[in-house]
Amino acid sequence: SYELTQPSSVSVSPGQTARITCSGDVLAKKYARWFQQKPGQAPVLVIYKDSERPSGIPERFSGSSSGTTVTLTISGAQVEDEADYYCYSAADNKGVFGGGTKLTVL
């Protein structure tokens, strides 16, 4: 089975750039998605195909990929970006989520 590894927490001050990484062998061959989840809410897709941003997602959210690591970057993080972030990929028709990263913006 595949695994995706994320840092458990990342902390930045408002206006700073937050970077959240996700590592796993599957990422060398398959695209990743990123989801934002705020307390008590369902996840929301913020990045797909490693770096594409769905409509309605602020431009400060971007994604990149290098080898077996993908990175979610929030440029000029806002207080409202404080949330849990999960990467996701799939291989052999099975999905896998990273363990999640708690982003603190304060």
Place this chain on the structure above:
Amino acid sequence: EVQLVESGGGLVQPGGSLRLSCAASGFTFSSYWMSWVRQAPGKGLEWVANIKQDGSEKYYVDSVKGRFTISRDNAKNSLYLQMNSLRAEDTAVYYCASSPTFDPWGQGTLVTVSS
């Protein structure tokens, strides 16, 4: 507007069964793979199972293989998850989502396995 509405959750004793449903609208349900994802209280997201457009292929996370069965009814735009031999560790909010988009998600339905 794409909408997914999960239902069927509740309190069940260990070893019991439950059937979850997901009603889809606002998109061509029969054109998409569909998935179930769960989230245990205070924990991360876990992919559980998915099913091909015509139901001919189904895949499961190892921890539910042989206990859970995913199915769909394209005529009713509905996705199901039959859960048998439930364990305490199956306690979670269960979400359905279209694959591979996973956008949007439903509100989820809570399954609690406890005596």
